[in-house]
Amino acid sequence: MKNRANRKRGSTRHGRFPDPRTSASIAHVELRQRIRSRSNNAWMFFLALILAGFSFVVFDLGRELAPGNGEWQSYVAPVFVLGLLGIIVYQGLNGVGLAPTNKSWLLTVRPPKDVMGGQLLFRFCETLLGALAPTVAFFLGLSLTIGSPLPLLGGVAVALLVNAVGTVIGHPLGLWLKGIYKRHGISRKVVVIVGIPLAVGYAAFLYTGGIAVAIERLQPVVVNSPLGWIEDLALVTTPGSGARASRAAALLLGSVVFSAIATFGAVRISVYTWYADGSSQDGDETPTDDQSSTEPLLGQVLRVGPLSEGTRGVATASIRRTYRSGHVLVLVLGLLLVAGVPVAEQIITTGKAPRYTPWIVLFYGVSLAGSFHSLNILGVQGKTLPLVLTARVTGRQFVNGHVVAGTAALAPIATVLVVASGIAARWTVFEIVLAGALSPLAVCLGAMVATGIGTRLPRYRSPSVHRSSGVIRPDKVATVSYSVWCSVTLFVLFVLVDAKLRYALASVTGLSEALYAVSALAGLAVVGLSAIVSYRSAVARVSEYRLD
Amino acid sequence: MVEFAIQTENLTKRYGDETAVDSLSLTVPSGAVYGLLGPNGAGKTTTLRMLTTLTEPTSGEATVAGVPITNCVGVTERIGYLPAEPPVFEALTGREQLRYAGRLQELPTDVATERIDSLLEQFDLEADADRRISDYSTGMRKKVGIIGTILHEPDVVFLDEPTSGLDPRAARTVREMIKQLTERDTTVVLCSHVLPVVEEIADVVGVIHDGELVAEGTPTEIRSSANSAPDLETAFLDITTDEDEIDSDADTLDYHEKPS
Numbered sequence: 001m002k003n004r005a006n007r008k009r010g011s012t013r014h015g016r017f018p019d020p021r022t023s024a025s026i027a028h029v030e031l032r033q034r035i036r037s038r039s040n041n042a043w044m045f046f047l048a049l050i051l052a053g054f055s056f057v058v059f060d061l062g063r064e065l066a067p068g069n070g071e072w073q074s075y076v077a078p079v080f081v082l083g084l085l086g087i088i089v090y091q092g093l094n095g096v097g098l099a100p101t102n103k104s105w106l107l108t109v110r111p112p113k114d115v116m117g118g119q120l121l122f123r124f125c126e127t128l129l130g131a132l133a134p135t136v137a138f139f140l141g142l143s144l145t146i147g148s149p150l151p152l153l154g155g156v157a158v159a160l161l162v163n164a165v166g167t168v169i170g171h172p173l174g175l176w177l178k179g180i181y182k183r184h185g186i187s188r189k190v191v192v193i194v195g196i197p198l199a200v201g202y203a204a205f206l207y208t209g210g211i212a213v214a215i216e217r218l219q220p221v222v223v224n225s226p227l228g229w230i231e232d233l234a235l236v237t238t239p240g241s242g243a244r245a246s247r248a249a250a251l252l253l254g255s256v257v258f259s260a261i262a263t264f265g266a267v268r269i270s271v272y273t274w275y276a277d278g279s280s281q282d283g284d285e286t287p288t289d290d291q292s293s294t295e296p297l298l299g300q301v302l303r304v305g306p307l308s309e310g311t312r313g314v315a316t317a318s319i320r321r322t323y324r325s326g327h328v329l330v331l332v333l334g335l336l337l338v339a340g341v342p343v344a345e346q347i348i349t350t351g352k353a354p355r356y357t358p359w360i361v362l363f364y365g366v367s368l369a370g371s372f373h374s375l376n377i378l379g380v381q382g383k384t385l386p387l388v389l390t391a392r393v394t395g396r397q398f399v400n401g402h403v404v405a406g407t408a409a410l411a412p413i414a415t416v417l418v419v420a421s422g423i424a425a426r427w428t429v430f431e432i433v434l435a436g437a438l439s440p441l442a443v444c445l446g447a448m449v450a451t452g453i454g455t456r457l458p459r460y461r462s463p464s465v466h467r468s469s470g471v472i473r474p475d476k477v478a479t480v481s482y483s484v485w486c487s488v489t490l491f492v493l494f495v496l497v498d499a500k501l502r503y504a505l506a507s508v509t510g511l512s513e514a515l516y517a518v519s520a521l522a523g524l525a526v527v528g529l530s531a532i533v534s535y536r537s538a539v540a541r542v543s544e545y546r547l548d
Numbered sequence: 549m550v551e552f553a554i555q556t557e558n559l560t561k562r563y564g565d566e567t568a569v570d571s572l573s574l575t576v577p578s579g580a581v582y583g584l585l586g587p588n589g590a591g592k593t594t595t596l597r598m599l600t601t602l603t604e605p606t607s608g609e610a611t612v613a614g615v616p617i618t619n620c621v622g623v624t625e626r627i628g629y630l631p632a633e634p635p636v637f638e639a640l641t642g643r644e645q646l647r648y649a650g651r652l653q654e655l656p657t658d659v660a661t662e663r664i665d666s667l668l669e670q671f672d673l674e675a676d677a678d679r680r681i682s683d684y685s686t687g688m689r690k691k692v693g694i695i696g697t698i699l700h701e702p703d704v705v706f707l708d709e710p711t712s713g714l715d716p717r718a719a720r721t722v723r724e725m726i727k728q729l730t731e732r733d734t735t736v737v738l739c740s741h742v743l744p745v746v747e748e749i750a751d752v753v754g755v756i757h758d759g760e761l762v763a764e765g766t767p768t769e770i771r772s773s774a775n776s777a778p779d780l781e782t783a784f785l786d787i788t789t790d791e792d793e794i795d796s797d798a799d800t801l802d803y804h805e806k807p808s
Contacts, residue, residue, distance in 0.1 A: 102637070
């Protein structure tokens, strides 16, 4: 083989620890890619706003406190430990869901240790601002209170330490779980079914004041363990805080050693996961029985009635894609759990479902009928859009196909659930029959309206069909518009069906119940008209659609 | 200098019950262009993945540039690999992407800059080098990928469909580039479905079918072995037609012939 003079063969590739320079290069390019990615701008701006608001609050808090007061100081360590747990969870999710860009190519250029080193560094940078900003804000407030910049040093040291330790624990942990998933062929649906309750639990924890409770409970445990030394490190540069420098130094040294060992472990885990074979040579899931059991049923349903071949084809493809998409499953189960928890809670407490339950169910069904695919019938085609535009299928058949898909898949389920929940909420027979009869209509109207809104308010004027980009998500304005339509429609139906609501409205406003009933009927006509207009608009848009 | 750039012996890869590559034994002389052919799903990509250390074989042995493929670091510093989908960062410019590739290959900055400029010129990409890759066409991305693959002058280059998506001029540049590489003793393993290209530049052709190496030799030998086929494409179709497919074709023929 040739002897190439300019190749420093083996100079940094060997060894077990990531090469810092190469890792920095990999992290630098990943960061640059992230910062330049235009699609992240809105999200980054939103996060920056939240971070700025939160930092302002903790800055104020820092200004109000004085060192030497043991009461607040004893909460410093638990707060940082909670932050550490948050970073571990976030980085763990990153480890499960995200891989280095161009991973396969990178692994033929650099050994896994350097690729993993780059990943850890990139992930560290990704959460750095989130860890630093509130910490700096708090200690800046404290510094201003006591008139010395020294407290900032301790705060910054702890923020860096927490971020580093959280990253080297969380990311490899997530990657390891992913490795287990890949190596043992665990179904994606099992992961979703396990993951959703965890995610809902996490959200419930955040929104029900769980953080304050957790800090209270953590406080005695943390303070009496070496984790309590975080307080010493954070306040070691704050005059009059009583923090012990020896503990601060021990924590700093221990964290450096721990991070080094964890990085070494992360490299081992990266080899375990990145070199795991999928269930087949291309990593595609092989068809399973559960896919074949539902689809023929829907296929047979679609064969009933005077549907054209084009409409049936579009509808079948839409249902198949939705059914096989993990994201949709997340949406379906996630929303169901969020809506289901308060209802279940009331059933357990009072023995009956809340009166509004059927409306929640129907709102859920109509929302899904739109978000199924109907709200994004062009964007959801991705790179296959030219196939649709050049096929014999007409614009009307294309729109019909999506309306049929949404209705066929959701109307029966929504109707059954509305009737069942009406019984559970002890509605009258008349109300149950009326709501049951209106449910499939509402779902169908929802799908019709969504097609119009989605085609007139696309995320991009024309999706790119040349690149490897996949499906384009619906536009936010379209999503909000459709949600508003759903809310208005459901309110109209609610007033029309529910005599108690009409009575309550009449009592408050002084108008007659009959007027509300007539208004609701008129509203229903407007809703129907809006669906027809929206549907026709979608047909026209698709028929005349051209790529940019 | 090793005699064979690539040697495999009973190289096998199984995914569960499915055998992707079955007891593959082949040798690629140093400095040769080896055309690895096969129908879709025949096992070409899996073979490339094993030879580039991306996938561990289930059994068997192989060396690349004299280094066993179990030695991941030893192999990767001697190879260049271009997957079918070029590995590029959308948000970087072409030049930034190539500088990054040079840094990962530990090329000194001046050497990398000189080579990048030269290759950009060779591939007619100089004028667009400072535009973001997200604005590039498929062919331009492929060119960036190819330059990144050969930038560090590896001993063995694996090219998966290097000419797909390229216009005729760029495709010719790639063919000439491959010839230049072999003049410098670089070994090229070429996976392609563009059989005239393979016939033109490959010294040796191996045909994989259902995970097995079913034919190997020079393009002329391959044609001769396939009933003196007029070209490599005809020979390939002849070699990779399954017996049951032949039976099926015969049955169909019989059926149509019966009325007469």
